[in-house]
Amino acid sequence: MAMDLHSPLPKSATDLFGDPKEDAHPLWLNPTKFLDPEFDPESYISDLRTFVPFDTLRSELRSHLSALKHELVELINRDYADFVSLSTKLVDVDEAVVRMRAPLLEIKEKILAFRNAVDGSLIALQSRLKQRAQANEAREVLELLLDTFHVVSKVEKLIKELPSVPADWASSDINSIEKGQLSNGISFQHAENGTNLRETQSMLLERIASEMNRLKFYIAHAKNMPFIENMVKRIQNAGVLLDTSLGHCFVDGLEHKDGSAIYNCLRAYAAIDNTKSAEDIFRVKVVAPFVQKVIPHGSSSAVGGESEDELDQDYDRIKKYIDDDCKFLLKISFTENSGLHVFSFLANSILREVLSAIQKGKPGAFSPGRPTKFLKNYKSTLNFLAYLEGSRGTFSTFYIHINSWLINYFLIYICLIVTLYIFMLGHCPSRSAIAKFREEAVYMEFIKQWNTGVYFTLRFQEIAGTLESALVVTALQPSQNLSSDQGHSLNLVLKQSISLLDCLRSCWRDDVLVLSCSDKFLRLFLQLLSRFSNWLSVGMDARNAGNAGSKSGSEWAISASPEDFLYIIHDLNCLAEEICGGYLERVLELLKSCSPEVLYLVRQSILQGGNSLKVLLPLVMNSIIKTLVEKSVEDLKQLKGITATYRVGQRPLPVRHSPYVSGVLRPLKAFLDGEQVATYLTGDLRNELLHSATSEITRRYYELAAELVSVARKTESSLQKIRLGAQKRAGASTEVTDNNVSDTDKMCMQLFLDIQEYARNLASLGVDAANIPSYRSLWQCVAPRDRQNTISF
Known part of the structure; x- marks a missing residue:
């Protein structure tokens, strides 16, 4: 679009858009x-x-x-x-203002008077409301005091009625009365009356406890009042009488196993928030006698030997007593919608008494100094706790894995029924009851008695010390009787390998493993593998360095023969296969209750540990190859004799190979033909070792031959120059005929014959010399010019 050159310019620098009007403002000014x-x-x-x-x-x-x-x-x-006429219209304004001011002032006075009257009424009303509130507060306090007095009087009256109820009589008195009435033929009626009396007394005690609960509520809201303080002694006496009577009634109900009386007494204890007294009475009157029979811990009880510290049989006897003497009370305390869930007889009565008896009668049972007996007692304890919970030790695992192995809704239904049945058989009727039982202080104290950390430390020292003792040797120790090691399910040869496998399996044996310490045992498993791997690595490094004193503990590698390293290779393969196979499945089966994420990490850790053994195979193979190569090089050093042979005297052209060639591969062939290779080395590893060894021997052969030929050619060139100079000075002819062959050519011809024989020896071992790069270089170095492009022998 073309621009109009004749368009007018803006009026100012800020007028940049369009054609502004004469009085228009800039866009930024609004x-x-x-x-x-x-x-x-x-x-x-x-x-x-x-x-x-x-x-x-x-x-x-x-x-x-x-x-x-x-x-x-x-x-x-x-x-x-x-504007001009405005002033003329404003006439008599002052008079109008005066006329309007009078009524306005009158209205203002009336408003002020009304306002004062309202303020006075408001003050009076607020004063009366405050007096009313104070009166109501005083009335409430008075009513509270009256209710408190009435409740105290009622409690005292009800307590006075208790002695008239024979339910709190001593058992001997009741028995004597019953015996007296047996002669009259009304024993059944009296027994029934005794039950009714106990029930009546328990109901009365429950009523008194309810009133005492109300009394506590009133006292809590009327603290520091003289009236209440004057009644404190009466209240305390009533409380003591209630506790005493309730205790007698509860004991009587326990002795006669009167369910109604026990139920009412428990409700009374719950009403006054005194569950501890009921739990202590049950522990002293019912639990303590049979626990004392099972685990004597009095001053007259004698402490036996180590066998006396075993708890398995004791727990079995205690379970029987619990089923006979305690189950009726546990069922009552777990009655649905009864409000008796506040009691914890399992923990504060049964478990507390059992813990006290073990601590006093068999303190050695908690000692991890004897790991085997400690673990046996610990597992027995876990089974006993599972019995108290009613889970039988199987419910948790069953419930966690329910979704992993059920395949249809019918099986789910069956499993739910089994779950409910397990709860019905157990002492804890619900999962919330089990959770409450495990949160009790005595339960936690009981668990803390079993110091699994110290137990693991002792097992660690035992297992790791066994492996360490097996590794502190100056020479490898093949097993003398391999048939006796078939129990390992592996034909391991070395005692060190057998010891490692025993230690690895010990980490997960039933008589060693504690599932709560499974992470520590997994770490011990990895540490054992690391120690064994480090032992081999240090030995291989010391052997390669050729210095036995470089690191202690590596003497065995310096003195080991290639056949000994075959044992190591065989054992490493067997160990890696076992760890990544049956051993892994065993560990995963033991830890199946863990989450999939944890099982995955465990699997990866064990597989990595097994593969760490395979990493050592190249080190051992290299040590074998290095040893065989060094033996072969000893024969190759005879190459230097070829120079002396053809430098001294006139020798004809060689027609056969040197004697040393037959001995170059003899150590390798003898090693491969040995019985150990056929027994302990797989076909793939044998081929790998053969090709690696022959390649290294051939490389060393090439280095020696190339050096020999290079020195010979340099020497011949120097001698040739000296001869030519002498002939020139003597005036002799310097022509050389074709029949003259230099000593260097003779040496190369001898070497050529030797490497052909060497290639034939390689072929007898199954190795094609033409496929070895260093052999091709060796061929190029010594072969005649007309045969350098074709390798044939």
């Missing part, structure tokens, strides 16, 4: 904002100054002011007549 009630001049100017120069802003504002003044003048001039 006069309508001045009429905004919340207009702030300072903020408005500060905002404009960010992009408008101050002089331009001031000029525009002044222009706007002038425009406003001009507009005002125009408005005045337009309505000038009205």
Whole structure:
């Protein structure tokens, strides 16, 4: 689009858009904002100054002011007549003001008077309301005191009625009365009456306990009052009498196994929040006698030997007593919607007494100093706790894995029924009851008695010490009787390998493993593998360095033969296969109750540990290869004799290979033909060892031959120059005939015959010399020019 060159220019530098009118304002100046009630001049100017120069802003504002003044003048001039006549119309304004002021003042006085009256009424009303509130508060306090007095009187009256109820009589008195009535032929009726009396007394005690609970509530809301303080002694006496009577009734109900009386007594104990007394009475009167029979811990009880510290049989006897003497009370305490869930007879009565008896009668049972007996007692304890919970030690695992092996809804239904049946058989009827039982202080104290950390430390020292003792040797120790090691399910050869496998399996044996310490035993498993791997690595490094004193514990590697390293290779393969196979499955079966994430990490750790053994195979193979190569190089050193042979005297061209060639591969062949290789080395490893050894021997062969030929050629060149100089000085002819063959050529011919024989020896071992790069270089070094491109022998 073409620009119009004749368009007018803007009026000012700020008039940049369009054709402005004569009186138009810049776009950044909006006069309508001045009429905004919340207009702030300072903020408005500060905002404009960010992009408008101050002089331009001031000029525009002044222009706007002038425009406003001009507009005002125009408005005045337009309505000038009205402005002039305004003053003439304002007549008698003062009189009008006086007339209006009088009624306004009268209204103001009336309003002030009414306001004062309202304020006075409000003050009086607030005062009366305050008095009323104080009266209500006083009445409430008075009612509270009266209720307290009435409740105290009622409790005392009810307590006075207790002696009239024979239910709290001593058992001997009741028995004597019953015996007296047996002769009258009404024993059954009296027995029934005795039961009714106990039930009546228990109901009365429950009522008294309910009133005592109300009394506690009143006392809590009327603290520090003289009236209440004067009644404290009466209340305390009533409480003591209630506790005593309730204790007698509860004991009587326990002796006669009166379910109704026990139920009412427990509700009474729960009402006064005194569950501890009921738990202590049950522990002393019922639990303590049979626990004392099972685990004597009095001053007259004799402490036996180590066998006396076993708890398995004791737990079995205690279980029988619990089923016979305690189950009726446990069922009552777990009655649904009874409010008796506040009692914990399992923990605070049974478990507390058992713990006390073991601590006093068999303290050695908790000692981890004898790991085998400690573990047996610990597992027996876990089974006993599972018995108390009613889970039988199987519910938790069953419930956790229910979704992993059920295949249809019918089986789920069956499993839920089994779960409910397990709860019905157990002493804890619900999962919440089991959780509450495990949160009890005595339960936690009982668990803390079993110091599994110290137990693991002792097992660690035992297992790790066994392996360490097997590794501290100066020579490898093959097993003398391999048939006796078949129990390992592996034909391991070395005693060190057998010891490692025994230690690895010990970590997860039933008579060693504690599932709560399974993470520590997994770490011990990895540490054992690491120690064995480090033992082999240090030995291999010391052997390669050829310094027996570099690190202690590596003497065995210096003195080991290649056949000994075959044992190591065989054992490493067997160990890795076992660890990644049956051993792994055994561990995962033991830890099947763990989450899938944990099982995955355990699997990866064990697989990594097994693979760490395979990493050592190249080190051992290299040691075998290095030993065989060094033996072969001893025969290769006879190459130096070829130089002396052809430098002294005139020798004809060689026609057969040197004798040393037959001995170069003899150590390797003897090793591969040995019985150990056939027994302990797989076909793949044998081929790997053969090709690696022959390649290294051939490389060393090439280095020696190349050095020999290079020195011979340099020597021949120097001698040739000396001969030519002598012949020139003597004037003799310097021509050389074709029949003259140099000593270096003879040496190369001898070497050529030797490497052909060497290639034939390689072929007898199953190795193609042409596939070895160093042999091709050796061929290029000594072969005649017409045969360098083709390798044949």
